[in-house]
Amino acid sequence: xxxxxxxxxxxxxxxxxxxxxxxxxxxxxxxxxxxxxxxxxxxxxxxxxxxxxxxxxxxxxxxxxxxxxxxxxxxxxxxxxxxxxxxxxxxxxxxxxxxxxxxxxxxxxxxxx
Amino acid sequence: xxxxxxxxxxxxxxxxxxxxxxxxxxxxxxxxxxxxxxxxxxxxxxxxxxxxxxxxxxxxxxxxxxxxxxxxxxxxxxxxxxxxxxxxxxxxxxxxxxxxxxxxxxxxxxxxxx
Numbered sequence: 001x002x003x004x005x006x007x008x009x010x011x012x013x014x015x016x017x018x019x020x021x022x023x024x025x026x027x028x029x030x031x032x033x034x035x036x037x038x039x040x041x042x043x044x045x046x047x048x049x050x051x052x053x054x055x056x057x058x059x060x061x062x063x064x065x066x067x068x069x070x071x072x073x074x075x076x077x078x079x080x081x082x083x084x085x086x087x088x089x090x091x092x093x094x095x096x097x098x099x100x101x102x103x104x105x106x107x108x109x110x111x112x113x
Numbered sequence: 114x115x116x117x118x119x120x121x122x123x124x125x126x127x128x129x130x131x132x133x134x135x136x137x138x139x140x141x142x143x144x145x146x147x148x149x150x151x152x153x154x155x156x157x158x159x160x161x162x163x164x165x166x167x168x169x170x171x172x173x174x175x176x177x178x179x180x181x182x183x184x185x186x187x188x189x190x191x192x193x194x195x196x197x198x199x200x201x202x203x204x205x206x207x208x209x210x211x212x213x214x215x216x217x218x219x220x221x222x223x224x225x226x227x
Contacts, residue, residue, distance in 0.1 A: 034215055043117075043203055046217065046218075049215050099144055099146060099161040099169050100146070100158050100171070103155060103156040105155050106156075
């Protein structure tokens with residue numbers, strides 16, 4: 001079945017460091033891909049999305065490119081801030097079952113001042 | 114505009130009881146989905162409603178049920194509660210649940226079963 005695999009956490013970085021969180025997926029057809037972020041005590045917020053191959057999603061300095069050849073959707077940010085500390089979830093929405101979102105296990109990110 | 118509203122924020126129930134959780138989607142959104150989040154299993158899809166009809170369903174026992182009203186508000190019910198049902202239950206809404214929309218999530222209801 002469809003699935004998402006993302007790098008294990010926690011990830012700890014210093015402020016202004018470069019961030020990469022790896023995400024790969026398994027799916028038939030052409031799923032839509034998402035990154036969601038969850039701050040402590042809150043629900044999920046959609047960070048960015050991409051709906052077809054080679055699309056780049058971007059928001060708040062974060063970017064991810066839909067790579068069909070490597071089935072990947074890695075999250076990157078050039079310079080992280082303390083306020084970026086949160087749990088990040090990679091997710092997909094299957095083409096055949098668009099209303100269902102399949103999530104990865106989440107990566108906890110902590111940024112040191 | 115108002116976001117997705119879930120009530121109550123916290124609940125404590127006893128094993129064997131039943132519970133009803135409520136979700137008000139963003140105005141104009143007709144698709145409402147429910148997810149269970151636990152440390153062990155992560156985020157798991159429960160079901161999705163669109164125009165008062167269950168359109169998609171995850172792999173949960175029949176104790177978990179839901180419904181959607183004509184104003185798109187949704188409720189989720191869990192009967193005969195078990196300790197393992199303790200979780201954060203998240204509701205999400207989108208315009209029509211089509212791929213590419215992305216969903217807007219509420220802050221969740223944290224259910225503790227004792």
